[in-house]
Structures are given as structure tokens and as C-alpha cells.
Amino acid sequence: MLTKPLEAYPDAKNQPHVQVALRLREAGYLSGFSAGDTIPYIICCEQGTTSSGSSAGIADRARHPDEMKRSNRTWMIDIDYYLAQQIHPLVSRLCAPIQGTNPAHLANCLGVDPSKFQPKTSEVTISGSSPSLLSAMDTDDRYSGCEPLRFSCPSCSRTFECPSVSSWALMLSSTGIPVESRVQKKSHNFWCRLCCSKCQEEGEVRGRMTCAMIANQVKTQANKFISTYYKGVMTCDDETCSYTTRGLNLRVVGDSTGGIICPNYPQCDGHIVRKYTEVDLHRQLAYFCHILDAVWFIEKLELKVRIPLQKELARIQPMVDLAASNVKKLRNRCAYWWGSD
Incomplete structure (x- = not known):
């Protein structure tokens, strides 16, 4: 939504909705670009290209729905942008309490380049490993800890x-x-x-x-x-705490995510995780x-x-x-x- 006149934006080139409003005014529209108006827009890419292959910024690729209709399919919806910038962050937050998921794996599931979401640390645990990494491991390492038949x-x-x-x-x-x-x-x-x-x-x-x-x-x-998996037994990851449960603690402390705080807090700073993932x-x-x-x-x-x-x-x-x-x-x-x- 426009909060002030278009001329009052000092960084108009970096504001997608402002750029769309300026083009609407240049195209002869008489209303819809005043302070308080909501400017609908879609992040697009030129046909045959993707957001990663385009040198234009987000503001330059923002288009009004009417502009897309008149473009004769010159501009296409940038699906990669919406998957990576809109859907992936939301899915990552929702799946954060789920053991065995990580941003890179979720990006791979969404069809987004997972390399952009790899953890910065060089240590990769088995529970967060991607399928391709586990497949490349030696048999003894892949199945260490498994129960024999x-x-x-x-x-x-x-x-x-x-x-x-x-x-x-x-x-x-x-x-x-x-x-x-x-x-x-x-x-x-x-x-x-x-x-x-x-x-x-x-x-x-x-x-x-x-x-x-x-x-x-x-x-x-x-x-x-x-x-054993469907019993859903959960335990505290603090070795000094022996708390085990099948319920879910919805208590939130600070910036923590609900469902992972040990009920013994503040005596215990551990988190609740699945015992068998x-x-x-x-x-x-x-x-x-x-x-x-x-x-x-x-x-x-x-x-x-x-x-x-x-x-x-x-x-x-x-x-x-x-x-x-x-x-x-x-x-x-x-x-x-x-x-x-």
C-alpha cells in the first residue's frame, strides 16, 4: 500500500509497488496510485528466463496484473521467486520442530536449489543429511546403529x-x-x-x-x-534430564518454537525430541x-x-x-x- 505520494519516496527504484504505480500513471490511469491505495503486483521474469538468470532487480520485475494480460505472455510469473522467498520460509518455520528436516532438504522437496539453504557449519549430522549424502556413505556407516535381522x-x-x-x-x-x-x-x-x-x-x-x-x-x-515410531515417544535431549513423554508441551519461552521446550524448564534447558525418528x-x-x-x-x-x-x-x-x-x-x-x- 502506498503510504505517501509517489514523489515522496526517496528509494522509489527499490520499491516494487512504487515502480508499478509509476508505470500505471505513465500509462494514463487516472486513479489507483494515490496515498492509501493498494497496488497489486506480481514478480515476473521474461519468458525463457528464470529469476536466477535475470540481472534485473525485484522492483524492475514487478508487474501489475493488467500489464501481464497486455504483455502477450512476454512476462511470466516467477515461480522460483515465490517458492524460494515466500513459500520456503513459511514451510521451514512450520517444519522446524519436525526431527529430520532442515531448510536444504525442504528446498529440495520444493524444487528449489538446496545449495542456497545449506547450513554454514561444516558438521553435518546423520539426522539432517540429504538422501544423496547418505547414499554415498559406506555401508557400515550408513547402517551403524541398526538392529540386526x-x-x-x-x-x-x-x-x-x-x-x-x-x-x-x-x-x-x-x-x-x-x-x-x-x-x-x-x-x-x-x-x-x-x-x-x-x-x-x-x-x-x-x-x-x-x-x-x-x-x-x-x-x-x-x-x-x-x-515403535508411531508410539511417538519423546525425550529431553539433555543427558542429565530423564524426562520422557508422548504428549506435546506447547509452552513457549522467549524466541523458542512451541512444542520443543522441556517441561522441567528452568531447571532444564533441554529440548524435547523424538526418541525414535x-x-x-x-x-x-x-x-x-x-x-x-x-x-x-x-x-x-x-x-x-x-x-x-x-x-x-x-x-x-x-x-x-x-x-x-x-x-x-x-x-x-x-x-x-x-x-x-
Whole structure:
């Protein structure tokens, strides 16, 4: 809105609404540019360019809606400007209490260049890492802290950790011994005999797990972690404070955001955070997918080693496919990385 006559603005060149009002007056409009009038305008860019590629300032690119109609599409709405300057700041403030989000990730989800919103600090935590960064990390680093996949033997009821299918492929790809001999010699790996090591030693045939057993146990464990996430347990990030809750404290102190102040304030200066975050859930489900995936490992091998391994993989593939398919569906439903593709 104009608060004074147009001539009274000393910095008229930097005021979008003033520039629009001046053009309206030059175009012959008789009203609409006096003190107290509201000047509607839209930040535009010339067709074929973007705000980042334009050298003109914001005030020079402001256009009245009537000007846009008469421009025959010479001027287009600068979508990048509104996403970066109007929508992104609002979304960032709304999502600030959500664990696992940061301005750069939200910018990427909005289709805006995330490099403009990267944190200035050189330290990047796992919870704030972008999907591309996590994908580039070593497997051990990516899945550190994840719970192992555990199977229960149907014969002896013994619980044991399931090795990854890639570890079985790595065992078979070791040099110097034919694949067929290695399958017989190193049968302690679960995927060789599909039973626990105790049943293998005792020669117990009943301990052999079926495709349905593997799929059910994998899905049961995945659902356990999903249930843990949806419990929504929150805890104080101060190590000296043991406050835990499933409720949300809406108290605001100073410039803080509602919902993150520890109820023990001022005795505690900590903040309330999720105990099991969406990052933890997605990483755990991705780890289960990694355990049940050997194709990525075999594809990296030389052709002469890959062919016999593919034959062995075809033998156990039906036992893995159903379980892998179930856990991949659960992982893909996780919305944490919905904007990463």
C-alpha cells in the first residue's frame, strides 16, 4: 500500500509497488496510485528466463496484473521467486520442530536449489543429511546403529542373527576354490542350508526355514520398528534430564518454537525430541532391504566370477524375493525421502 505520494519516496527504484504505480500513471490511469491505495503486483521474469538468470532487480520485475494480460505472455510469473522467498520460509518455520528436516532438504522437496539453504557449519549430522549424502556413505556407516535381522529357528527355537545375502555371495566369490566346493565347505552361512548353525551341526532337517517363514519373520520385525515410531515417544535431549513423554508441551519461552521446550524448564534447558525418528525408521527398513539384496554386490564382480554366482543366487532367490518384496513395500511407504527422487 502506498503510504505517501509517489514523489515522496526517496528509494522509489527499490520499491516494487512504487515502480508499478509509476508505470500505471505513465500509462494514463487516472486513479489507483494515490496515498492509501493498494497496488497489486506480481514478480515476473521474461519468458525463457528464470529469476536466477535475470540481472534485473525485484522492483524492475514487478508487474501489475493488467500489464501481464497486455504483455502477450512476454512476462511470466516467477515461480522460483515465490517458492524460494515466500513459500520456503513459511514451510521451514512450520517444519522446524519436525526431527529430520532442515531448510536444504525442504528446498529440495520444493524444487528449489538446496545449495542456497545449506547450513554454514561444516558438521553435518546423520539426522539432517540429504538422501544423496547418505547414499554415498559406506555401508557400515550408513547402517551403524541398526538392529540386526534375527530369525527364530522353527526346530530348536534358537534365535540367531541373519547374515546378509551379500555376505554369502562374498564367501562364494573368494578366490582359489571352485564355487561348488565352497558351497559344501562353508555351509555355516545361513543362506547355504537355510537353517541355524546348531541344526546344521546336528544334521536336523526340520530346522530348514521355508520361504513363508522367512517372509513372516522379516515382516514381523519391520512392523515392530514401525510400531515403535508411531508410539511417538519423546525425550529431553539433555543427558542429565530423564524426562520422557508422548504428549506435546506447547509452552513457549522467549524466541523458542512451541512444542520443543522441556517441561522441567528452568531447571532444564533441554529440548524435547523424538526418541525414535523417521530417519531411524527409514534407515532400519533400508538395512533390512540391504540384508536381503545380493544383486548389487554380484553386479560389481567380474564376468567370470559373476556367472557361477548367479546360478547359486537363482537357487535361493525364491526364498529371498517374498521377504525382500514385503520390506521394500514398507520402506517405500516411508515418507521421509518422498522428495529425493
